[in-house]
Amino acid sequence: AGLVQAATIDAGSFDNCSPVFLSVSRDGVEFQPQIQVNCQDQGSPLLLTLRVLDASGLENFCEMEVSVRDFLKPTLVCPPNLSLNCLQDYNDTGLTGQASGSDNCALQSITYQDISNIQPCNIGSLTRWWTATDAAGNTKKCSQLISVEVVNGATVTFPQDVLLQSCVQPSDLEPLATGQPLLGGQMCSPLSVNFTDQVFLAPAPSCYRILRHWKVIDHCLYNPNGGSAGIWEHTQLIDVQDHTAPQLVLPSDITIQADPATQKAMVSLPDVEALDCSAIQLLQHNSAFSGNPLNVSGAYPVGEHWITFSAMDACGNQAQQTLLIKVTPAYVPDPVWQVGGQLRNEAGIPVRNVPVMLLADGFYTETSADTNGVFVFEDIPDSLDYILQPFNNGNWRNGVTTYDLVLISKHILGLEPLNSPFRMLAADANLSGSITTFDILQLRKLILGITDSLPNNQSWRFVRGGYIFPDSLNPFTQPVPDQILLPFLQQQQMGQDFTGIKIGDVNGSSNPAEARELRDTLYLAYSDQQVHAGELLEVPVVLGGWAQTDGFQFGLCVNPAQFEVLHPVFEQPQWLNETHVHRTENQVWRFSWNQSFGGATPQHDTLFRLMLRAKTNGSLAGALTLNHHDMAAEVYTPAGDFALGLRARTTPDIALTQTLKLFPNPSTGTFFIQNPHPGQEMSCRVYNQLGQLVWEQSGTAAELVQVQLSTPESELYRVECSSQEHNYSGKVLVQKH
Template sequence: MSDSYLPNQPNSHFKDCEVVVNIYDNTSPTIRCPSDISINCSKYNFENPLKNKDTSYFNKYFGIVNTQDCQKINPSNTFNYFNQQNAQATAPNGVAFDICYVKVEQSINYSFSCGEGVVYRNFVAIDSAGNKSSTCIQNIYIHNDQPIVVNQNVYRDPGASLTKPCDGLLRKKVGAYENFDTDPYFSIDSVLSIIWPDKIVDIVNCVFADSIGTGCDSTGRDTGKPIILGNDFCNPVFMTYKDEYFPIEPGFCRKILRTWTVHDMCRLVDTSWSYFQVINIRDKIAPNFTMGCKNDTVCSYINDCFPTHITLCSEAEDNCTIKSKLKYSYIVNLYNNDTYDQSGKGNCASIINSNLYNENHSIIWAVEDDCGNINTCKMIFRVKECTKPIAYGKSVFLNLSSSNCTAVLEAKMVNQNSTDNCTPINELKYKIVKEKDYKSNYTTEEIINLSDTIVYRDTNVGANFVYLIAVDNNNNWGSFKSIVIVNNTFGCFTPDSSTSYITTKSDLGELIDSVDIFKNDSLWFSRSSGIRPFKILDSLQHKITIIGNSNARNGVSTADLVAINKHILLVDTLETPYKRIAADINNDKKIATSDMVELRKIILFIQDKFSNNKSWKFVDKLYPFLTNYPEKESYQEFIFFNKNKLKYDFVGIKIGDVNNSAKLNTFSDHAVDRASMNILIQDKKFSLNEIFEIEFDINEIGNPIDGLQFALKFDANSLDFVDMNVQSDCYNPELAKDGILLCSILKEDLTNSTIKIKFKSKQQGWLSDFLKQDYEWIRSELYFGNGNIHPLVFDISNRIEEDELYQNEPNPFSDQTKIKFDLSVSSEAILTIFDMNGRILNKIAGYYPKGKNEIVIQNNDLNASGLLFYQLKTPNYEATKKMIVIH
């Protein structure tokens, strides 16, 4: 430090001086540490503080050094801690002071292992001059008074739920083996340092079999681990486990024996404790088929049709077992008749048989995983011969017709000795396609729908390339490219801008062919097509009319009778003028019952032509109907030629056809593919000169009908037709004398739903040997109120001369199945279902009538699955068959 002095002189004469004084602090600070203490390791965790030299941790729990300066000395305070006996204790803190400023620095050393040792806290006080005190040390003595304690006889039982790994009660083992029922409960309050997990744990999903955890939560993949109750600060133990796998165990997919070991490395000798835990892996999910179960058609490629050789394969996947470990087996049922013809192991079956074509066959696949779960499936398959025909063709020359300027090429005209390995040559079908329309990858449906004709016109004169397609009975096809030369020797032409033409179309716009065109009442064009070009060079007036009087039955059936009858009864009127004209059968300018009588005679072949009408009428399309009764009007059936008029349109009306079903040209087809409906005619045995009736109930079809028509053929040398329970105008009595029974019946013709036909026999025999359904005269059909038409099929049942048990349908089944059997006489019958061990699962007894019988079996009536047997027993018959139940 320095200072200066200036004297106060009046004359201002002075001298100054400066004095410098240096002050030194050579006195060291004074320090005293917190008191030494003894503690138990169980209360404090030194692991991280010691590792990180964390002085704040020790300041918090084991005292501090208070700082005091400027000689203001105050007594140090105290700190609280847990002593060696884990009791609360108090000890003084340390203190550091100096004449002025002081700070304290602290460092830590230790000697500590297995819960025993000493921690050294080193303190130094430092003042502002850098003087340091001597080092003082606080010694913290650490003791381990509670080493880990394990009772080898204490374990956890499996617990209430085998899927929860830590819910078992503590038990005390009293014998050589654990007895979960009789071993006494061991109190958790007893001295115990380890609680083992449950002795037995179930894992119910084998997906986790290779990644089983050690948690205690019920996750489906954890099995628990030992819990250490002792202080880890004092007993640094560690645990390990080792798994032994037992792949196949009864009732389990896999079993794991897990050995837990807890190690205490702080003993004089390595000490460890072991515990055995059983982990059961359960799996109840059967493999799932991914291939081989879908009903299918299988191809066979051979040169000579027989024998047939095919290979079928299946494939499955499983949630636990890899694909290569799945085990497959199969049973083959040729012709699907419950006769097992072949069986084997593996996922592919090779089948060789003399003839597998055109029949349904089945194969039942079974697949089993490593856990014993089995799944089955049934595949219905048909074998198709897939070898293509070899098509051969030739060149064809055609000439255009003078009448319609067209030439029709039929596919069979191109064919020249096409062959096939299986289908006879005379049964091959042929299609023809223009080169520009041909493709090499037709589908079966496309092949079936291809035409067998091509129409050429004057624009096609010259060379035309075509493909002949030969189709066998299995819809396999081959093709051959050929050439067609079209000539026009008559010089015909198609209409152009200067050409007039006549059209004949239905009211729906469809062309009508094969009509005769008259000019001034003289035949002009014979059997003309629906579009007829022409040129008239003069300017005279010419009357053009169209005549069509062939095939009165074209488009006519009982369906038209139904519609006309509804119109007469005002139930459902005919909606267009053309249909009303078509309904005027006898051409008397009105629609009445007499028209129905005339039309029915045509349907039943009683007469071939209309008495007072032609088959067709052609009306000027431009004629405007003026009233609500077009049949009464003088509608115009001709058109006058006008040199300025190019188009002459006629609407063709097929007399009697009010539902537009007539065939109008080569290409028209009004057939509707509807499901057929069957009606049963019970077979019966008759004797010589016996008068008997056959009958059938039309209510068997379920829905009320408006009418029906049918044709039956019987042997006129064996049976005479007598009569029916309908009016005689509903059938043709003359044809019935020759063994053809044609019937056209409306619902108004019936007194009830049962139709009865009476015959007289000329010899003895069975009805089914002499009566058949006829398909040549008229179509057998049913007509419903909504306008739908369904084919009618008569099922003339086979006679039953002996008892017979049939295969259940369906088989295999999962919900229900039907077991059918025939009885030659009415009698008691007992149906018994039993398993492979002979255990009876269901028994049904009753009195059943002669003929066909049926019993429905529900799956839940059996309480079983797999292969079962069913037996039918009557006083004179006994038979047993197999069936398969699938869950």
């Protein structure tokens, strides 16, 4: 607090008659010669009233603002100077002491700031400056000196000497296994621990010894320039003993044949290894044929050579192991040869994947021809009498079709002889040494699936390559050589070829890569009709121009979900009957027929009538299909071979084909057709031997219809006429002059 005198704020008040008396007031009511101010009066101006009184009691007043300020510094007492050790926290004022102070008004704060000279080991000194500040900003400072001293209280216990009974390398002997110093006590910073090893070879039973020099340093105490404080040193003895012998790794025993010229064998072997925990001091062997202590490779004479290896490790442990090198006398092998050739058919096309056997007394081997028909036997012993023979008795139907029966029939009748002895052998289905209708019967059973093979024969026959038939028109006069004899084999026998004959395949179609190209498609036909479940019906199956064909084959299927097949009815059994038909296990009706040539021909085009019982209501169209899985559907004519299809016609029925009357016959290119139904609508067509349409006419026809061919050729023409209810056909021979 402070006093404000009235005279302090007076600026020269006076009176003209008498002295004046001064007084001051805070509130302008109570006036005193002085007033008291305190710390609460700071901050805002204080309004005071000055009164001037003379002797007569007259007075006057004036006001003024007074500012109150604090210019007194606070008092501050620092804690005493002190010393700590490096483990104590000099930032803990509870440990180092707290400054105290006071102020006439209000003490605002007491703070400190350190000026440090503390070293890395946490030792040294610092000056702590304390500052007291009051509300008016007046400050007071004092200092405190704090000294931090080193601690010398560390303890070190070194590991004891160690004896190890194990096979271990010096580099593997870490302190975790042999012991390390134990550190204790108080210290200003972690101690550094280091060691160095000296390895010495030692007499048995020791392998080696290690002098491990330990050095522990307290860098806060240690002075490298002198004195022993802060450093501890010790040498530990590690003695390693090993009683395990080295392990020898040798190559396997070897048996080798001597060179015929030198009767010695060059033996080449890898290096021997000796495994041990310590270094191998000695590794040797007793072989007289190698100077390399790690390897016994060299030239060895005939006999048994027992090589002993010895190894000793650094601890004096020894091991021995023996290797046998056996050299046998030189062997001159018997010579071996190659035997091989090629299988081809008459056209030179390879016959592939056919087994070929080579046999002799006490010897048999077999191989197979590759995709080029080539076969080779390797390493065949010499001086034996060999028989070489291919054989193939599978895939019997491959290449065998009704067309082959047509060709065989023409050969038997002399109309078109088979012009090759190989084709004649293929036609001899029953291996009777002749070609007869019985061969046709056997082959037809094979085609129809009645039989799966031919009795007394094989699927293929093979004839020695280059064989010349004594009579090429009759290959049956002498046995055909189907094997090659190789007596007392003494050399290579390549080029031992054979010609393959597929039995039944007289036109050579057995090779899939040489399939026959058919000209076009002719069609079997039947009438579509609506049927009801349980209904019995006859379905005529027609082949237009049947009488002009040489033969046909096909497989017919009837949808078993729609119809039950009762049996076929043959319209002309003298040409087509049960011998030409077979029903397979999977319900395929196979047909195979060929013309008898030279005799009568079928009178109309209906092959047969199929007796069916309907299982459901519906249409017949689509219920009949041709099966092409095992049998190609084909028809053979003088004009060429055609594929055979199947169509359903929408006409009510298919009428029987009747024979036309044609005259003159033979003709020069102009002839007449006698119309069976004069005055009715009639359509007539004429086809040449190639199946090409060369003349046609439609409309109301007279009793005689004249045909005049524009460019007639000397050949047999087919004539067909049809009305709404009838079909007619005939043939006329044209001969040009």
